[in-house]
Amino acid sequence: MEKFLHQLQKNCISGIILLLPLVVFFMILEKVWGFFRKYGDKVSHILHLDKILGPVGSDILGGLFLILLIYFSGYLVRLSFLKKFADWVDDKLMVFLPGYEKNKKLAEEKLAHKVAKPNPNLPILLKYGEYWQPAHLIEENADGNAVVFVPAAPSKDHGQIYVVSASNIRRLPETTLGSLDESIKSLGKGILGFK
Structure with a gap:
């Protein structure tokens, strides 16, 4: 009961x-x-x-x-x-x-x-010291810099914005932004399978 x-x-x-x-x-x-x-x-x-x-x-x-x-x-x-x-x-x-x-x-x-507008907001992994963090790629410039948004789990809408070197980014071309956000909501479950 x-x-x-x-x-x-x-x-x-x-x-x-x-x-x-x-x-x-x-x-x-x-x-x-x-x-x-x-x-x-x-x-x-x-x-x-x-x-x-x-x-x-x-x-x-x-x-x-x-x-x-x-x-x-x-x-x-x-x-x-x-x-x-x-x-x-x-x-x-x-x-x-x-x-x-x-x-x-x-x-x-x-x-x-x-x-059907191209969305610059793409799922990525951001190198953070010895670790990789799931993040959104917001924009890049020709100087090799990028703006990324790192969500604070379990919320996908709150987090930090960083300007980083593009060399610290690993793109996830086969991963959708929705699946990355779902993984963030579930505290990282499924991230290891992202490509």
């Missing part, structure tokens, strides 16, 4: 941890959608689309406004002033919203896979 209660408690906590970011995401999405739907409703009424399409007209126009805003924001972010402003807002959100940085990174990774 005690084992069952412990498992029940563990499942409930895991469920809360899973659902909390989803609930926050959908609450924010509902607010954003409500904002654009309100203006879509006004424009739909001005253009008399509400008489033709009914309440669906405000949804269509609200969605169209949202898509146009996202599309033109992609152009605006290329301007250095707006990029600096967006970075400033991003830094403030990281301070005031717990978990924002982690969720942003996950979203960027998912978008990067959809865009």
Whole structure:
């Protein structure tokens, strides 16, 4: 019975941890959608689309406004002033919203896979004295230096950033970043098989 209660408690906590970011995401999405739907409703009424399409007209126009805003924001972010402003807002959100940085990174990774953009973040082993440490290769330059991120196990998102000589890096071309991160979460299990 005690084992069952412990498992029940563990499942409930895991469920809360899973659902909390989803609930926050959908609450924010509902607010954003409500904002654009309100203006879509006004424009739909001005253009008399509400008489033709009914309440669906405000949804269509609200969605169209949202898509146009996202599309033109992609152009605006290329301007250095707006990029600096967006970075400033991003830094403030990281301070005031717990978990924002982690969720942003996950979203960027998912978008990067959809865009098929080359990801410089590669799994490597970093020579650290007599030992090798699992790490992420962030970038390299022509001078033979590299920036690496060494995760602090069991978390794959927290750790240290080092600038090292590229000669201290052993690449793992047959290993995915996901399998390296899973190994870090499980305190190194499976690293010996990485190639």
